[in-house]
Amino acid sequence: MNFSRRWNFLKHALKKFDNRFSSIQIIVFYYLAMTVLALLLFYLPFFRQPNSHVPFVDMVFMAISTISVTGLTTFNINSVFNDAGVVMLELLFHIGGLGIMMISTFFFIVSKRRISLKQRQLIMTDMNQPRLSGIVRLIKITFTFILVIEFLFGVIFAIYFLVNGYYTSISRALFYGFYQAISAVTNSGFDVTGVSIIPFSKDSFFIINIMFLIFLGGIGFPVLMDVYGWFQNKKAPTKLPYRFTLFSKIALLAFIILFVGGTILIWLLERHHIFKDMNGFDQWLNSAFYSMTTRNAGLQIHDLRNFQSTTLIIFSLLMFIGCSPSSVGGGIRTTTVAIIGLYLYSFLKNENDINIFGRKIPQADVRKSVVVFMLSAGMCFFSILFLTATENHSLIAIIVEVTSAFGTTGLSLGITADLSVTGKIMIALLMFIGRIGMLYTLSLFVPKETRDLGYEYPEEKIIIG
Numbered sequence: 136m137n138f139s140r141r142w143n144f145l146k147h148a149l150k151k152f153d154n155r156f157s158s159i160q161i162i163v164f165y166y167l168a169m170t171v172l173a174l175l176l177f178y179l180p181f182f183r184q185p186n187s188h189v190p191f192v193d194m195v196f197m198a199i200s201t202i203s204v205t206g207l208t209t210f211n212i213n214s215v216f217n218d219a220g221v222v223m224l225e226l227l228f229h230i231g232g233l234g235i236m237m238i239s240t241f242f243f244i245v246s247k248r249r250i251s252l253k254q255r256q257l258i259m260t261d262m263n264q265p266r267l268s269g270i271v272r273l274i275k276i277t278f279t280f281i282l283v284i285e286f287l288f289g290v291i292f293a294i295y296f297l298v299n300g301y302y303t304s305i306s307r308a309l310f311y312g313f314y315q316a317i318s319a320v321t322n323s324g325f326d327v328t329g330v331s332i333i334p335f336s337k338d339s340f341f342i343i344n345i346m347f348l349i350f351l352g353g354i355g356f357p358v359l360m361d362v363y364g365w366f367q368n369k370k371a372p373t374k375l376p377y378r379f380t381l382f383s384k385i386a387l388l389a390f391i392i393l394f395v396g397g398t399i400l401i402w403l404l405e406r407h408h409i410f411k412d413m414n415g416f417d418q419w420l421n422s423a424f425y426s427m428t429t430r431n432a433g434l435q436i437h438d439l440r441n442f443q444s445t446t447l448i449i450f451s452l453l454m455f456i457g458c459s460p461s462s463v464g465g466g467i468r469t470t471t472v473a474i475i476g477l478y479l480y481s482f483l484k485n486e487n488d489i490n491i492f493g494r495k496i497p498q499a500d501v502r503k504s505v506v507v508f509m510l511s512a513g514m515c516f517f518s519i520l521f522l523t524a525t526e527n528h529s530l531i532a533i534i535v536e537v538t539s540a541f542g543t544t545g546l547s548l549g550i551t552a553d554l555s556v557t558g559k560i561m562i563a564l565l566m567f568i569g570r571i572g573m574l575y576t577l578s579l580f581v582p583k584e585t586r587d588l589g590y591e592y593p594e595e596k597i598i599i600g
Contacts, residue, residue: 159578163571166202166231170567173227174198182220189215192556199563202231203570204463206324206433206545207536209552209559213327218310221327225317231570232321232352232463233278276363277356285320288348289313295340319348322463324433324545336436337417342424349432353458354390358383381494382470386459389469397426397453404446409437429453431464433545440548444531447548451534454542455515457569465543465569467511474504503574511573515541518561526550526558540565 176182177194189197193209200207201224216224293305293312302308314327335341351359361383368377402410402422410418421436428434429450439447457466477489478501489496515537522533532548539546540562554562568576 159575163575166567166571169227169230170198170202173201176223176227177216177220182216182223184215184217184220187215192559196559196563199566200545201227201323201325203465203543203566204228204232204321204323205465205540205543205566205569206326207540207547207551207562207566208325209554211329212325213329216327221310221314224323224325224327225314228317228321228323228325232323233281273356273360277359280359280363281320281351284348284351285313285316288316288319288344291344292316292341299338301334315345316348319345319432319434320352320463322349322352322431322433322458322543324428324431331435333436333438336421339417339420342420342436345432345434346424346427349427349434350390352463353431355382355386355459355462357461358386358459381492381496382460384492385470385473389473390459393430393453393456393469393472394423394426397429397449398423400449401425401446404443404449408443408446409441425450426453429544429546430456430469431458431462431466431542431544433539435546439535439546447531447535450546451538454535454538454544454546455511457542457544460572465566465572466541467507467573471504471507474501475508478504506577507573510577511541514565514568514573518565521561522554522558525555525561526553528553536562537565541569543569 174194177198189210197208197210199205212221212224289309289312291312292315293308296302296308296312297305302311311328315332317323318325332341332345335345357380361379365377365379368375398419399422402418405422406418410421413421424436430453439450442450455466456472457468458464460468460470474489474496477491477496481487481489489501518537518541519530519533522528522537523530526533528536528550529548532550535546535548536550536554538544543566551559551562
């Protein structure tokens with residue numbers, strides 16, 4: 136009876152909490168709560184190496200980096216966490232990368248519990264979806280697909296590691312095989328070996344498969360759902376043509392342009408520098424790998440300090456952009472850049488509307504894209520200025536650190552551990568904002584209900600340019 140009374144009190148408190156705050160504010164609160172939970176787990180001796188000590192600010196930094204699946208850390212993970220701790224990190228990667236609501240909803244589906252309208256609204260917010268319809272089906276198919284892919288590639292990597300002598304023990308091959316698969320799919324980029332995947336820098340099979348897993352995690356869950364629908368349509372007896380959503384088309388187009396463009400630029404800049412001793416195939420493969428990993432995975436097969444400054448600026452631009460919305464990654468997202476590019480193209484053609492693939496993009500989406508881009512660029516610029524004043528590091532190192540944090544990528548020139556407490560707090564804030572998105576960060580300060588004034592002011596032109 137006492138338990139029943141406490142449960143009813145908790146449900147009543149949660150209901151009041153839900154009614155008082157917007158869905159975005161609730162989702163952000165959930166991520167903050169998960170960050171605190173991760174911090175508490177990090178202090179449990181069961182997950183720690185004996186006699187390992189880490190300052191509190193560094194543990195908070197690690198918790199934020201884990202939940203935002205960034206990959207930046209101020210200490211060597213393998214010297215602080217044991218194997219159980221690494222497994223715990225893998226579970227947290229899923230929560231941070233796939234989303235709290237996706238994980239919880241999947242368990243609701245498995246346990247056959249009813250999903251309320253409010254929960255569906257929270258799912259829609261967490262996954263950045265425009266409508267409620269199909270949300271549960273999206274989660275069920277996407278989550279199952281990702282788990283199957285992680286298991287399949289975990290086994291493939293383990294066998295490959297054993298056959299090629301990377302690991303001689305079956306248990307270690309399985310341990311690191313599954314870690315590499317999970318790390319790539321969730322785009323976490325944490326280094327648990329001390330050398331990232333540099334030992335595989337000349338292994339084409341491994342690099343290509345890692346790139347494929349990074350792509351699956353970063354292309355966007357709705358795109359994966361569309362591809363699944365396309366395959367299902369192929370099996371249908373009617374053979375009616377399948378229509379991909381406009382989001383999937385733009386996300387894929389933006390990915391191809393950024394991937395191919397980034398690959399070409401990196402190859403042009405480094406073919407006579409860090410890639411000079413490689414054959415043509417390896418040069419293009421390494422260029423393609425960095426074009427892929429900089430847009431959220433954060434895995435590396437070279438010491439970044441060996442790249443030219445111009446190349447590092449290209450890396451920073453790719454990290455700032457990030458990957459698709461409704462994916463495991465951060466940044467301003469590929470569709471934001473795509474819409475801004477289409478807007479500029481339509482402006483040059485003196486067209487009022489933005490049309491692509493037989494569809495018109497709403498003006499509201501254009502305004503959102505411009506706002507996200509401008510505010511994100513402004514925030515990163517301010518952060519770079521701030522850190523140049525507080526930290527004793529080169530400008531290019533700070534630029535890489537800031538864009539890596541905002542894009543939740545995890546690449547660094549090795550300055551993370553040497554940052555001051557103020558610098559670590561700044562980078563931690565960027566990681567958290569990069570995970571929830573600039574638009575949602577702004578929405579935190581918007582009241583749950585906004586009032587429409589119901590009138591407009593007269594229009595008057597001003598001189599531009």
